[in-house]
Amino acid sequence: MIWEDFASVDSLIHHLDPRVKIVLVFLFSVVVAVSTRFVVLVSALALGVCVTWLGRVPIKGLLRRLAPVNMLIIFLWFFLPFTVEGEPLFSVGPLVGTHEGVLYAARISIKSNVIMIMLIALVASTSILTLGHAMHELRVPKKIVHLFFFTYRYIHVIHREYLRLVNAMKVRGFRPGTNMHTYKTFAYLVGMILVRSSDRAQRVHNAMLCRGFRGNLYSLSEFSLKARDVISLILMLALILVLGVLEWTRIT
Amino acid sequence: MDKNNLIINLEDISFSYPGSPPVLDRLSVELYQGDRMGLIGPNGSGKTTLFYIIMGLLKPSSGRIEIFGRPVKEEKDLRSLRQRIGFLFQDADDQLFSPTVLEDVAFGPLNLGKSQDEAKAISRRTLESLGLAGFEDRITYKLSGGEKRLVSLATVLAMEPEVLLLDEPGTGLDETTEKRTIEILKDLNVSFMLVSHNIDFLMETTDYIKCMTNGKIFVDDERIPHSHVHVHEHGRYAHKHGPV
Numbered sequence: 001m002i003w004e005d006f007a008s009v010d011s012l013i014h015h016l017d018p019r020v021k022i023v024l025v026f027l028f029s030v031v032v033a034v035s036t037r038f039v040v041l042v043s044a045l046a047l048g049v050c051v052t053w054l055g056r057v058p059i060k061g062l063l064r065r066l067a068p069v070n071m072l073i074i075f076l077w078f079f080l081p082f083t084v085e086g087e088p089l090f091s092v093g094p095l096v097g098t099h100e101g102v103l104y105a106a107r108i109s110i111k112s113n114v115i116m117i118m119l120i121a122l123v124a125s126t127s128i129l130t131l132g133h134a135m136h137e138l139r140v141p142k143k144i145v146h147l148f149f150f151t152y153r154y155i156h157v158i159h160r161e162y163l164r165l166v167n168a169m170k171v172r173g174f175r176p177g178t179n180m181h182t183y184k185t186f187a188y189l190v191g192m193i194l195v196r197s198s199d200r201a202q203r204v205h206n207a208m209l210c211r212g213f214r215g216n217l218y219s220l221s222e223f224s225l226k227a228r229d230v231i232s233l234i235l236m237l238a239l240i241l242v243l244g245v246l247e248w249t250r251i252t
Numbered sequence: 253m254d255k256n257n258l259i260i261n262l263e264d265i266s267f268s269y270p271g272s273p274p275v276l277d278r279l280s281v282e283l284y285q286g287d288r289m290g291l292i293g294p295n296g297s298g299k300t301t302l303f304y305i306i307m308g309l310l311k312p313s314s315g316r317i318e319i320f321g322r323p324v325k326e327e328k329d330l331r332s333l334r335q336r337i338g339f340l341f342q343d344a345d346d347q348l349f350s351p352t353v354l355e356d357v358a359f360g361p362l363n364l365g366k367s368q369d370e371a372k373a374i375s376r377r378t379l380e381s382l383g384l385a386g387f388e389d390r391i392t393y394k395l396s397g398g399e400k401r402l403v404s405l406a407t408v409l410a411m412e413p414e415v416l417l418l419d420e421p422g423t424g425l426d427e428t429t430e431k432r433t434i435e436i437l438k439d440l441n442v443s444f445m446l447v448s449h450n451i452d453f454l455m456e457t458t459d460y461i462k463c464m465t466n467g468k469i470f471v472d473d474e475r476i477p478h479s480h481v482h483v484h485e486h487g488r489y490a491h492k493h494g495p496v
Binding site: 128129132149150152153154156157200203204206207208209210211212213214216217218219220 | 304307309331334335337338339341343345346347349350351352354355358359360362363364368371372391392393407408411
């Protein structure tokens with residue numbers, strides 16, 4: 001479910017134009033993703049932490065959101081040090097961990113966390129609705145924006161239908177276990193949700209046709225760039241540029 | 253009645269869903285300007301199907317459809333027609349698809365080619381006329397059932413239709429919201445066809461009621477004696493009530 005719990009905080013970051021935030025997150029992520037030098041990655045991490053602090057992102061919530069990403073990364077730490085060739089660093093029984101392997105895993109860990117932190121600080125501080133409109137303003141293809149909006153609108157309806165079905169199962173004494181009956185019931189549940197969603201989509205489309213829909217959705221919100229937005233944009237672009245220069249010119 | 257005032261004229265319409273017996277069986281119905289027609293009938297009697305056929309969302313297997321004096325045959329005819337007929341869906345979640353109330357109400361007017369400012373003004377006016385002022389920025393999925401129904405009505409009325417098709421507008425509403433809906437419908441200055449299971453709701457909002465069974469519409473004006481359970485003091489002694 002979508003809770004938008006960061007979007008209601010009041011901070012400098014929350015008042016930035018959402019278009020500026022999307023552009024910055026995009027550029028920042030690209031630069032960080034292709035960087036390999038630790039000096040760049042650590043600077044990026046510092047920058048991410050600063051923005052998080054400016055955005056008054058609650059630490060607990062932030063860590064909760066980072067947890068799933070790091071679950072995946074833990075697995076990388078199990079394999080990468082032993083599978084990348086290079087200088088031996090340590091050994092666990094017959095397995096030899098390499099210097100290069102550890103560095104590789106460390107790089108991936110920092111990169112993914114930095115990008116996630118920036119994404120949470122900038123994008124999660126915006127309501128879904130505003131994000132959609134900002135995407136529209138940034139000339140993101142109409143179909144993607146529509147898909148985004150409809151997902152947001154109907155995920156709740158589908159979730160409610162799911163809960164209704166689950167309750168209907170519960171009141172008739174269904175208790176999940178490891179058996180054929182459970183698998184079959186869950187398969188029915190998923191199938192039912194799919195069928196209902198498809199029916200719903202048909203009805204929504206009909207309702208739209210009845211109101212003269214011709215393939216255009218209109219946005220009523222307007223954005224305006226303020227001095228604050230321009231300054232933040234320039235400042236952040238400069239910092240991202242510095243990261244890029246550090247990476248490619250290999251200064252110290 | 254004057255032929256010029258005939259808004260909806262269906263003749264001998266038949267329709268069946270694949271693999272099922274016909275839902276509509278050579279059905280004929282006429283709606284004139286200013287009519288407020290109620291339609292009552294058991295579940296599955298084809299009331300919603302009838303509305304879908306009028307809106308051109310389903311194609312009848314046979315019969316003739318004439319709306320606003322013109323035969324409806326192709327998709328092209330439907331476009332302009334749908335702008336003049338407002339259809340209120342049974343489930344408000346089908347009707348409200350925009351994130352905010354204002355955007356949803358403005359969707360119709362924008363489709364009609366109104367400018368953003370005009371569409372906003374029309375939407376605000378419509379919401380206000382339904383007592384929904386201040387709802388503009390509410391998130392549609394967070395509205396209560398009754399609010400959703402009223403906002404749905406606003407989305408339809410914002411297109412300034414000449415005739416309304418209302419599919420069970422009173423179902424699932426609490427007493428207060430139902431009363432409010434009845435008042436709103438009574439005050440509307442448009443012709444409409446209203447489907448409902450609730451005879452009291454129909455009696456209050458419509459001028460006449462037709463019945464629908466076995467795929468046909470007919471006037472049921474037979475007077476059936478019936479009794480109500482009622483309670484008052486001295487009720488244990490045999491008594492008569494004055495003419496009602």
